[in-house]
Amino acid sequence: MKNTLLALMLVSSLFVISCGADSTKPSDAYNFKKTEVSSGTKKASITVNTTVNVENFASAGEKVTEIVEVVDSAGKVYKAANVTKNTDGSIYQFTTTVTAPSYGSVIYKYTKTLIAPVVTRTTIATVGTSGSVNINDPLFLFEKNVISVKDASGNDIHFNYYGGPTVLIPDNITGNVTIKYQYMDIDKIIEKPTQEGTISSTTTTITLTQNDAGKTYICVVNPNSATAEYFYNIVPSTGIISLTTTTTSGNYKLWLY
Known part of the structure; x- marks a missing residue:
């Protein structure tokens, strides 16, 4: 009886451990918390x-x-x-x-x-003039980082990255290169937006208060569309966010944290 009880306790422990480990599997990235x-x-x-x-x-x-x-x-x-x-x-x-x-x-x-999980992506890009190559990913704005650049043969290429979409590599490299990079995938934010509204060609500012100054904001204009625009910065001391958009009008979602 004692051995049977110990065996049952062991099985129960393994079940708890298994469930705990399973809760961190990659597919649960949508459950990411701030x-x-x-x-x-x-x-x-x-x-x-x-x-x-x-x-x-x-x-x-x-x-x-x-x-x-x-x-x-x-x-x-x-x-x-x-x-x-x-x-x-x-x-x-x-x-x-x-x-x-x-x-x-x-x-x-x-x-x-x-406020969202960091994901890793790869892209193939064509080398431009003076050894520059661009990452054309609209979400490559949030907590961005370049991990590696490889030539067509899979060899690592020395690179410099100072922010923005452009990666600098030796100017003797031509053709296509493969770039591995990371960013915070805001499409996986599960928190409810702090504020929602609309902008227009005459109103491209979002007015908050000084109680929000110093916080970070994420703003998506025309979310869930091919024309979505993304903004990521610190709320100014005025509490007023100015958006430089290419759209004339649209809905927006704004997160503060």
């Missing part, structure tokens, strides 16, 4: 003898939690003043006491959040 993926301290260039807005130096997806210090171009260290936060604690603006010179850097603490 996730903090990293935190740390960064340094960025700014204009220092003025009011500084977070959207001018932080990256989308980052919540700025502390302004550690401001440094002028001569290396002198200053503290930030008038640090302003929204209701969720994100910093969206501060001022400096630097008088001259007008350029320097800010050191800030942040947390990084994803």
